[in-house]
Amino acid sequence: MERPMTWLDDLPAIDLSTLNDAAARQSRVDRKYLLTLDELTELGAHLGDCSVLEIAGQRSGGYSSLYLDTPDLQAYHLAGLERRRRFKVRIRTYASTGEQYLEVKTRDGRGMTHKVRQLHDGSVPLSASAQGFVDTRLSSQGIVLTGPLEPVLTTSYERTTLYLPGDGARATLDLGVRFATAGDEVALDNIAVVETKGGTRPTSFDRLLSALGHRETRMSKYGVGMAALHPELHPEKWAATMRRTLHLV
Template sequence: MTASLTALGALPPVSLEELVGTAALLTRVDRKYVLTPADAAAVLGRLPDARVLTIGGRRTFGYDSLYVDTPDLAGYHLAARGRRRRFKVRRRTYTDTGDSWVEVKTRGPRGSTVKERVAADDLAGARGFVDDVLRSSGVGDLTDRELVPVLGTRYSRSTLLLAGARVTVDTDLVWRTPSGGLLPLTDRVVVETKSGSAPSAADRLLWRSGHRPARISKYGTGLAALHPDLPRNRWHATLTRHLQETS
């Protein structure tokens, strides 16, 4: 993955405080692209006025997430069927600092993603927060439903700030099951743009370069890849093209 990350080395830095202050974007439109390292490097090196998050001289940071769902995978099935009211719940840990957050993702107007989160080391301690978010978002009341660990992910991320948008660059993605099984997405970079309703400069550059958004969800795609018996039509093209090509 060095080609894509090398392209970030020439970009000027931006601090975490400025990044959060100008583009927190907890309600946003997400567009995801799955690229080879060479294609990612070509695009990243041409982004206009981009700056890269830099903390203590580091530009790449480790992420570790644990996703929970009901035992019958209600959240997964809502996403697999493309339902308007759907959700994801995870504990995200920033491995460089050890800070952890419990995050709930739901869908807002016009296909936007709404993320709400609270600082917490474990999901059980944040269950009240999770239930409140799900009720207020219209997903429904899950207070009587158990939420159990179903999938883990880890990867390295770099974050870019553009005018009115953020771009994340994820490399070395590995999915894992609670029982310890591992599935890496080798030789691929997941680039995600996060902006308002209008496409960002990064999206327009990606489109001009021949790249189109891909249906990839770290939760949905990973679970479908690890459990072929689950409905997977929503992510079939991504699984067939990118996972088979890298296996």
């Protein structure tokens, strides 16, 4: 897809191996913002020292994620009700390479997000080995599944990743976000999902966004996508974001 900002082309490149060595951030605090494409373009005029991830000459890449949840939507409700310990399970596919990973994200009582993953063949239901990987991670956080995991939502988008050397952190810019399930689809037109992945203190990127008038928002691709495509679900903590910013309810 065509990017709404050309300023990315002027940034120095960083390769994936170097980025992971400098800012893997598998345990981090996630801070999320919603910007219009015009606001994202404006951001480039104020950006400080950073690099952009480049893989095989490309500075953005397609992602898709298949989210798994229990029949009673345990992951959705734990997140939506802001339980101290919550989780997401997904199969992520990278369009540029075709690689797939089974990922488990958990949130601990201190507000830190932890992600573990392993290569996956994309199969659902999960094999016994893959299910064991999920169960082991969840049990380490005191979480027991209420039922079998099943596919409930697919998300897709184009992602650009920035490295913030002064913070040892990264930021992601997701465009063209789409949610799909059972033949229905919702798109976030003219909206970019911006996320910083840093430590307990806000990064320089967070401070810049704040100075430009942008505030953190309650945003979860999984939560918003499920609520948008299932009007019978209570939108939980995402209700205000969906109504005021995304105009999905």
